Amino acid sequence: MTSATATIVTQNAPAELARAIEGSQQRAKRKKTKWSALTVALQVLSLVVALGMWEWAAASGSINTLFFSQPSAIGTFAIANAEGLWNDTLATLRATVFGFAIGSVAGVAVAFFITSIPLLDRVLQPWISVLMSIPRVALAPLFLLWFGITETSKVALAVSIVFFMVLVSTAAGLKSVAPDLLALGKAFHASPWQRFRTILLPSCVPSIFAGLRLGVVTAILGVVSSEMVASSNGLGQRIVLYGQNFQSAGVFAVLALLAIITGVMTALVAWSERYLLRWQAM
Amino acid sequence: MTSATATIVTQNAPAELARAIEGSQQRAKRKKTKWSALTVALQVLSLVVALGMWEWAAASGSINTLFFSQPSAIGTFAIANAEGLWNDTLATLRATVFGFAIGSVAGVAVAFFITSIPLLDRVLQPWISVLMSIPRVALAPLFLLWFGITETSKVALAVSIVFFMVLVSTAAGLKSVAPDLLALGKAFHASPWQRFRTILLPSCVPSIFAGLRLGVVTAILGVVSSEMVASSNGLGQRIVLYGQNFQSAGVFAVLALLAIITGVMTALVAWSERYLLRWQAM
Amino acid sequence: MKSIDLEVPKGQFLCLVGPSGCGKTTLLNMISGALRPERGSVNVNTQKPRASAVGYMFARDSLMPWRPVRTNVAYALELRGVRKQDRLARADEMLELVGLGGKGHLHPQQLSHGMRQRANLARTLALDPELMLVDEPFGALDAQTKARLQGEFLRIWEGTGKTVIFVTHDLSEAALIADRIVVMGEGEIRKDITVDFERPRDLDKLRFASGYQDLVHSLWGLFSSGEEQ
Amino acid sequence: MKSIDLEVPKGQFLCLVGPSGCGKTTLLNMISGALRPERGSVNVNTQKPRASAVGYMFARDSLMPWRPVRTNVAYALELRGVRKQDRLARADEMLELVGLGGKGHLHPQQLSHGMRQRANLARTLALDPELMLVDEPFGALDAQTKARLQGEFLRIWEGTGKTVIFVTHDLSEAALIADRIVVMGEGEIRKDITVDFERPRDLDKLRFASGYQDLVHSLWGLFSSGEEQ
């Protein structure tokens, strides 16, 4: 066998190391401040380029505006119909917020309850999978019978989706609480309620929020689907109306509003998560 | 300050300990063999009770069979319409499998590509959130335009949902690959392709499958939504058809078929996951 | 068939040593009341009720990452319903005692491993337990930090009169700090050794005293026969 | 301003000791080529190209949990494109060498910590490196397993003529196994000590030899000034 000689000559080596270390720490920091100037600039640029190409393709006739509309027409349409769109946006938003809130709280509560009884957990597993996967739009007429063509009906449809998302995600989190902390609770004789409040709940914050992030998107989906099937107001209804009547500018305006609602709600959820998990960044 | 005396008298203590240990190991094992006889029995029982109550409520007139049908009628309907249902099940299943497969592969591939370029990752983040959150049902007409009222159109809608689910989940997994293994790849001078094949991909299997599990459900949802909006075959179309024709037994028969498709596909995904992660159980 | 019959008198510092998996942690859990023995009995005679009289310090630091050190230290008192003001005052006092005065606002991740184990100790002390169960507190620390914390642990403990059952894998550590070493191995008590170095101990000196060296040497002898799997 | 100027001759067993965060791992990474120094130079003179000549053994075992031990050990050879049959044969040979013969089909989780570090060693040896970089291999083990593995590591290494740079926190360990101890501290080389106990060493005897005890004593002296943060 052969062997090696290693000569390590690092001049000003401590400074060298310090720089390497500093470099890697800066890299770590940069990762946290996601919104660097360059990133934002490129995001804005990509938006402008995408809209510009769309407008140009429509103007040059490469795409049929009957179906694809064009950014300027969408803007004009939105301004002309601002009041009606605003009212329906509020209606959709209200139902979404209610559906999201009720579905989330119920999902978390039921997850804690079910996982506390392992047998119940196992028996309900297939029920949850099946109920979770039924296309809710097909059930909309039943929701209508139960809740009427009211806000309740939209909220109920949203709840029926959000609930399962949050339930499944929270239950998964509960199954991976650090054993050390569970042992701590036992050794310190925490009561069941103390165990829940000081160990389980804080431990599950990340997985609850994983569910909530999906929940926001699905709450809107539920409300819009419900509105598309039957309702007296809301953006979902406008999609059907504009879609049927060849008003593609209207369809895209509504999609943009939905994207804004989702964006704002997702940002609020992400902000709450960051706030509750601020200790992770320390 | 006070102090304590502790007297520990455990007779046959080693046997004692051995039993405590054995007990906890058995508990651990029981957790793995989820399908204990009791669990299965209770699952079957709960199904029987639920169907029985439904049948009874329908027979006694407590619920309106025009909308809620009843289990016996659903069974009869399914047998009478077996051939047509079977053909449409195949059509829906085919589109679902294609949509799921394409969306998953593309989602994983794009996740690896995007996360390998951090700037791209950050610039695309808001685009992904927005595109992910648009209610796809509203886009169905556009998909019709791009892909026609063909199987391609259904597949495309499913892909557009599955893709983002798997993308986001895989990207999250890539950001939490064990640093030790990344260091190993560097120290052993693995090429980028070797790094991908032997470290990144195996590390991400759990997070890819988290996306795939959601992906199965959403693939079916996408195909059915597409079929409900416009199509020449498939179970989604049958939901609309039976819904319009007051055949609630048909609607529920289709929902049951959808639940079976989802169940089987979910089981296959879970089985693949267990197979690929069989080392975790060792 | 053998039986474990162990009586720990008031104020004793007992070290429990033995290989991985021989049941040291299980035994501590039985003493703390977290695990109930199926046969035999565990008798803990304390003035306060057991939940308040027995303190537990874990192998890992097991601090809650979402709480600052101060409320982590006050955790056991919080569970006993002590008023916020009182328990935080007590936590600050304990932090001062373990040399973390003024660091109460930091989160565990902001501390070094050694500092986290000090916080862990402060948390255990906060309840003023009569019996302290300590499970490999210094196992994950580097040699120097370990040496420093061993000294501080003894300095804090000596004179309190608290009973300590201290689990460790490290024979040298046991010889250094204990009044009595109980060697467990594959389910039996192999040896029960009394250590009579005078207290308070100066560990930096003791480490190189010949009496100590001889004790460690003889402890090693106990393991020459056993083959590790 | 200080500078690190370190020359490691062929066949030397060098121990690098020093407190957490002083840059030991960073230095190993620079030698392995995984990290590029911004200034200064790292010169490794080997017969084979650097990628095959330098072996790296990690602090944690860093075995891939999804591979059985055999293909874990063959990993470095797989990366170099060695044929499957050949690399598995080599892996089996290495496993035999570290005392894991016949355990190649097991997954890392099925092994004890000690066995995992043996597999880790086998993986590093599989490439037949000329220079071995070893980062705290025994840090997480209990005292007895650690003692056994130290002995086996030396037994395997002695006579191969491989150069070793071995990072540890444990001064007693360094004194036991090294030809030379380099003490790093907050960015500087505090001391460069030659250890001339004869080879091959019988660790069980050496542990209680007075020459060894004196060396450890003097090493401890180096740290009397440092205060832990």
Add this chain to the structure above:
Amino acid sequence: TGGHTPKPSGSDPTGEPTELITVNYSAPVPGALPFLPVDIAAAQGFFEEEGIELVVTQTSAQALPAALTSGQIDMTADTAYNVGRYLENGVEVRFVSGLNDNVDFTLLAADGVDIPGPDEVGGWRASIEALRGLRIGTAAQAGPIGLTVAALLEEAGVEEGEYTFVDTPGAAAGNALEAGQVDAVFSGGGFDAPLVANGLATHVLSLGTDIPDIFGDQVNAALTMTATFIEENPEAPARVQRAIARAMEYIQDPANIDSVVADAIASGTPETDELAEKIQSYAYSAALSIDGIQAALEWANRAGISSTVIDANDSIAEGVETV
């Protein structure tokens, strides 16, 4: 016209103040021209003048039966032959007002697909027969229009399996034509106009005028109300019919055409240059034609939309004007 100045509260023709009746209304397709009188009556305040508060809800065809049964919706506009299906399934609805008399469905050929018109040799049967082997878009193949087309194809000797139906609800017909996925579509209610105007398809025939032996006598669209609601509000049918009658007059007055077009667009009718002309070609009528309804209900049975023939007299609300 008085439509722009509704009275503070409703009154019956005798001038006595009446109680305000709230009616929940939904059309299966908002903005369809056969239902235009309802939108005009609402926009011009004719319902308010009759003491009716109209609450407009949008309910998909899929959900409408449940909505009617559960009392969420009191009144709906629909094709007359579809009402047979409601009644047969126990959804008790009654005709309360006529809307449009002439059956309003057209066959459009995709750009580049040659289908002979009804004026050529063989008449409408030749046109329909030419669909053999083609892909035909209809709004819901299992719905009334899909079944109607299937029945026509059979009349022309084209068997099931010799053509392909593709569901193209609403504007999906346009998308399907643009994408070349269908060779012909059946459309109506004003939604056909944009397809022609945008060059996506050419007009081949209209069922109502070009197939007089089947559709000539049928009533096209009508307003129905649930029996439960009529029982609770016996005056409602007559009041609704009067409001619709006012709307008809308003639509038929050439002076109002700009206002009518604006109201139609606002309620969702696709905007085309020919909209005014198109509106004026409709045969709106508030009085219910018993013969026309009977013809429609008979067609429903012949086309398989309903399995029995319902007696038109049993399906008309009491107290409304019939001819």
